[in-house]
Amino acid sequence: MVRRLLAATSIGTACVLAALSVFTTPAPVAAIDPVESGRFVWYDLMTKDVGAAERFYGALFGWHFESTKRNDNPYVLARLGSNPVAGIVDVSSLPNAAPQWISFMSVADVDNTVSLVKTGGGKVLVEPREIASIARAAVVTDPQGAPLGLAQLHREIRGVVDPEHAVPSRFFWQEYLAGDAKQALDFYTRLAGYQSTISDTRLGVEYHVLRTTTRPRAGLFQLPEGSDVLPNWLPYVLVGDPAALAARVPGLGGRILLPAAPERRNGSLVVIADPGGAPLALQKFPF
Amino acid sequence: MNRSVLERRIVLLALALATTLASLSCNSGSGMGMGVSAPTRWGGSGSGGRPPVFVGGPS
Numbered sequence: 001m002v003r004r005l006l007a008a009t010s011i012g013t014a015c016v017l018a019a020l021s022v023f024t025t026p027a028p029v030a031a032i033d034p035v036e037s038g039r040f041v042w043y044d045l046m047t048k049d050v051g052a053a054e055r056f057y058g059a060l061f062g063w064h065f066e067s068t069k070r071n072d073n074p075y076v077l078a079r080l081g082s083n084p085v086a087g088i089v090d091v092s093s094l095p096n097a098a099p100q101w102i103s104f105m106s107v108a109d110v111d112n113t114v115s116l117v118k119t120g121g122g123k124v125l126v127e128p129r130e131i132a133s134i135a136r137a138a139v140v141t142d143p144q145g146a147p148l149g150l151a152q153l154h155r156e157i158r159g160v161v162d163p164e165h166a167v168p169s170r171f172f173w174q175e176y177l178a179g180d181a182k183q184a185l186d187f188y189t190r191l192a193g194y195q196s197t198i199s200d201t202r203l204g205v206e207y208h209v210l211r212t213t214t215r216p217r218a219g220l221f222q223l224p225e226g227s228d229v230l231p232n233w234l235p236y237v238l239v240g241d242p243a244a245l246a247a248r249v250p251g252l253g254g255r256i257l258l259p260a261a262p263e264r265r266n267g268s269l270v271v272i273a274d275p276g277g278a279p280l281a282l283q284k285f286p287f
Numbered sequence: 288m289n290r291s292v293l294e295r296r297i298v299l300l301a302l303a304l305a306t307t308l309a310s311l312s313c314n315s316g317s318g319m320g321m322g323v324s325a326p327t328r329w330g331g332s333g334s335g336g337r338p339p340v341f342v343g344g345p346s
Binding site: 042044046068069070071073075077084086087089090091093094095096097098099100102104125126129131134135137139141145147149151157158163172173177199200201202203204205207209216219221223224225226227228229230232236257258264265268269271273277279283285287 | 319321323324326345
């Protein structure tokens with residue numbers, strides 16, 4: 001009897017440890033520092049129609065969804081296969097909320113980073129708070145008004161990999177579209193410790209690559225004069241054929257904001273809006 | 288109660304506990320879930336505004 005009880009307990013413990021290890025052990029190809037400042041680690045969609053978002057992203061990327069809670073608030077977790085890929089937050093109770101993706105940047109100390117945001121001219125939308133056992137996180141806007149999530153991770157999030165190991169239908173890159181590129185460079189190099197280099201100057205636009213000590217993490221470039229785009233962090237999803245995928249977007253209730261074009265990274269990029277209006281880039285990589 | 292029935296029930300109870308804990312683990316595996324209200328605008332093609340010029344790209 002005792003032996004069987006011990007065996008049963010061992011099986012149970014093994015199951016729990018196996019389940020936990022799924023979230024705490026990075027894949028061999030993704031042996032990266034979970035708290036490296038400047039690395040983008042999560043994406044939450046703000047939307048006023050969660051059902052429409054689920055139908056859209058489910059059909060476009062094959063994501064499936066799980067209703068759950070974060071700090072007692074409803075929260076939909078999107079998965080690709082068994083890996084978490086993004087979250088959906090219902091903001092219909094916030095009258096002035098705009099549909100958009102919020103990208104979360106990893107920081108070593110979220111309270112300290114929020115202080116830097118404040119002194120640098122940004123604002124705090126959500127003060128730092130504990131998110132279950134996952135992270136201490138906050139949401140801010142930078143001096144140009146672009147929202148950004150900050151996450152001091154307590155552990156690795158499974159499935160987050162660098163671009164060279166990216167998986168189709170997952171986020172893998174982000175770009176800052178700046179109203180004032182110089183000011184944004186100053187702000188983000190101070191905030192995340194980025195080093196910046198210019199990788200492209202075609203068409204009169206400087207493309208700045210923001211690097212951490214280990215690798216490139218994001219791009220940054222100047223919006224043109226007279227642009228109708230507000231400064232924002234644009235998240236990128238890896239896809240195999242952006243034009244073909246974008247062709248399905250209108251039928252799924254979304255819009256094409258910028259179609260594939262030869263002059264735009266050789267036709268490898270499309271920018272779309274989901275049914276709620278949240279912008280998102282579809283990018284083939286390498287291109 | 289028959290002893291073997293009791294043992295079987297303990298085994299099932301342990302497995303159920305493991306499954307429940309694993310499920311809880313899955314639910315808390317990721318995600319921030321903070322609703323925010325912040326302005327955004329992306330005119331896009333046909334809006335009349337000048338679109339962003341995308342050079343460079345992921346690296």
